[in-house]
Amino acid sequence: MKLFLIAGEASGDALGAALMAGLKELVPDVTFEGISGPLMEAEGLQSRFPMEELSVMGLMEVLPKYRHLKRRIAETAQGVTATRPDALITIDSPDFSLRVARLARVGLPALKAIHYVAPSVWAWRPGRAAKMAEVIDHVLALLPFEPPYMEAAGMTCDFVGHPVATMPVATPTEAAAFRARHGIAPDAPLALCLPGSRRGEVGRLGPRFGAALDLVAKEAPELAVAIPTVRGVAALVRETTAHWSPRPVVVEGAEKAAAFAAADVALAASGTVSLELAANALPMVIGYDFNPLTRFILRRIVRHDTVTLVNLVSETRAVPEFLGEACQPGQLAGAVTRLLRDPGARENQRAAMALTMERLGRGGEPPGLRAARSVLRAIGRA
Known part of the structure; x- marks a missing residue:
């Protein structure tokens, strides 16, 4: 065949x-x-x-x-x-x-x-x-x-x-080893930054996500940042983030699962990655934007009040999302900071994530x- x-x-x-x-x-x-x-x-x-x-x-x-x-x-x-x-x-x-x-x-x-x-x-x-x-x-x-x-x-x-319902999840030992390998203290808050897998997304969202995490770091000075990325945009990600504060750890391939397990919160572009985060029970904030013309067109044809798959599959609105003109550093930073500080918000998301994985075929x-x-x-x- x-x-x-x-x-x-x-x-x-x-x-x-x-x-x-x-x-x-x-x-x-x-x-x-x-x-x-x-x-x-x-x-x-x-x-x-x-x-x-x-x-x-x-x-x-x-x-x-x-x-x-x-x-x-x-x-x-x-x-x-x-x-x-x-x-x-x-x-x-x-x-x-x-x-x-x-x-x-x-x-x-x-x-x-x-x-x-x-x-x-x-x-x-x-x-x-x-x-x-x-x-x-x-x-x-x-x-x-x-x-x-x-x-x-x-x-x-x-x-x-x-497939995300069966993706392997790193163990606590692997998560601890990831932190040790990259000099991240066991009790330091670790944020994943996921600005997309396309060059256009990285170029458009990367600076906003970086500015947002800089604001978060002002509230949480021990904040560490890791960016799992893919082959096609890895060089661009390193170039885009070279002057960020805090300076992120950029990881590819086998380290990705350990980074997901080691993190406390994620700031991510809208898309399938929200399901990967859900599979790892990692609380998230979603941000996305297009160029102004595409944004103008989409605003008139989108039929739902959310595009985040965890929200749609779980039939909740547990994951905060900031789309189009709302995808700005201050709003993103505020939502990430709230997740870091509020255990109830994190548990609310984890319940929606567990339901999502069940409905997507886990087990x-x-x-x-x-x-x-x-x-x-x-x-x-x-």
């Missing part, structure tokens, strides 16, 4: 790697081609070009790279056609991957197309599901309330659970394996 997979950002790379592992367990002779990051590469997919080229979000962020992305769409669609896979599996990054699927079907009209991560039609632009149904046959959903939206648009859909079959079974059913190989 031969599959062509496309992932365009770090979270998609993690989803794809878990899916590939599940498929290899069920179909030992499966082979993979496509576009991926380091986690999928470790599972056996040699990426046709660096996945980081696709990690662009927001209207004004995409425009300068439009011609290059258009070329990559055409190249990738040609690759799918030449490969003639049993299925094309696109993972998130719909602006790129669904265009590839449409072009690939010109050459392969019978191509089975599967999309991993349902579009957030419950939050904004409900018409996206119908548009996606023009080129996608089957959807793998991460959230339990998503299948009805996809099925109503004409696609089949399975809730497969979220059940690994989502990557569930997703693999769903793929095989969709292509008639179950």
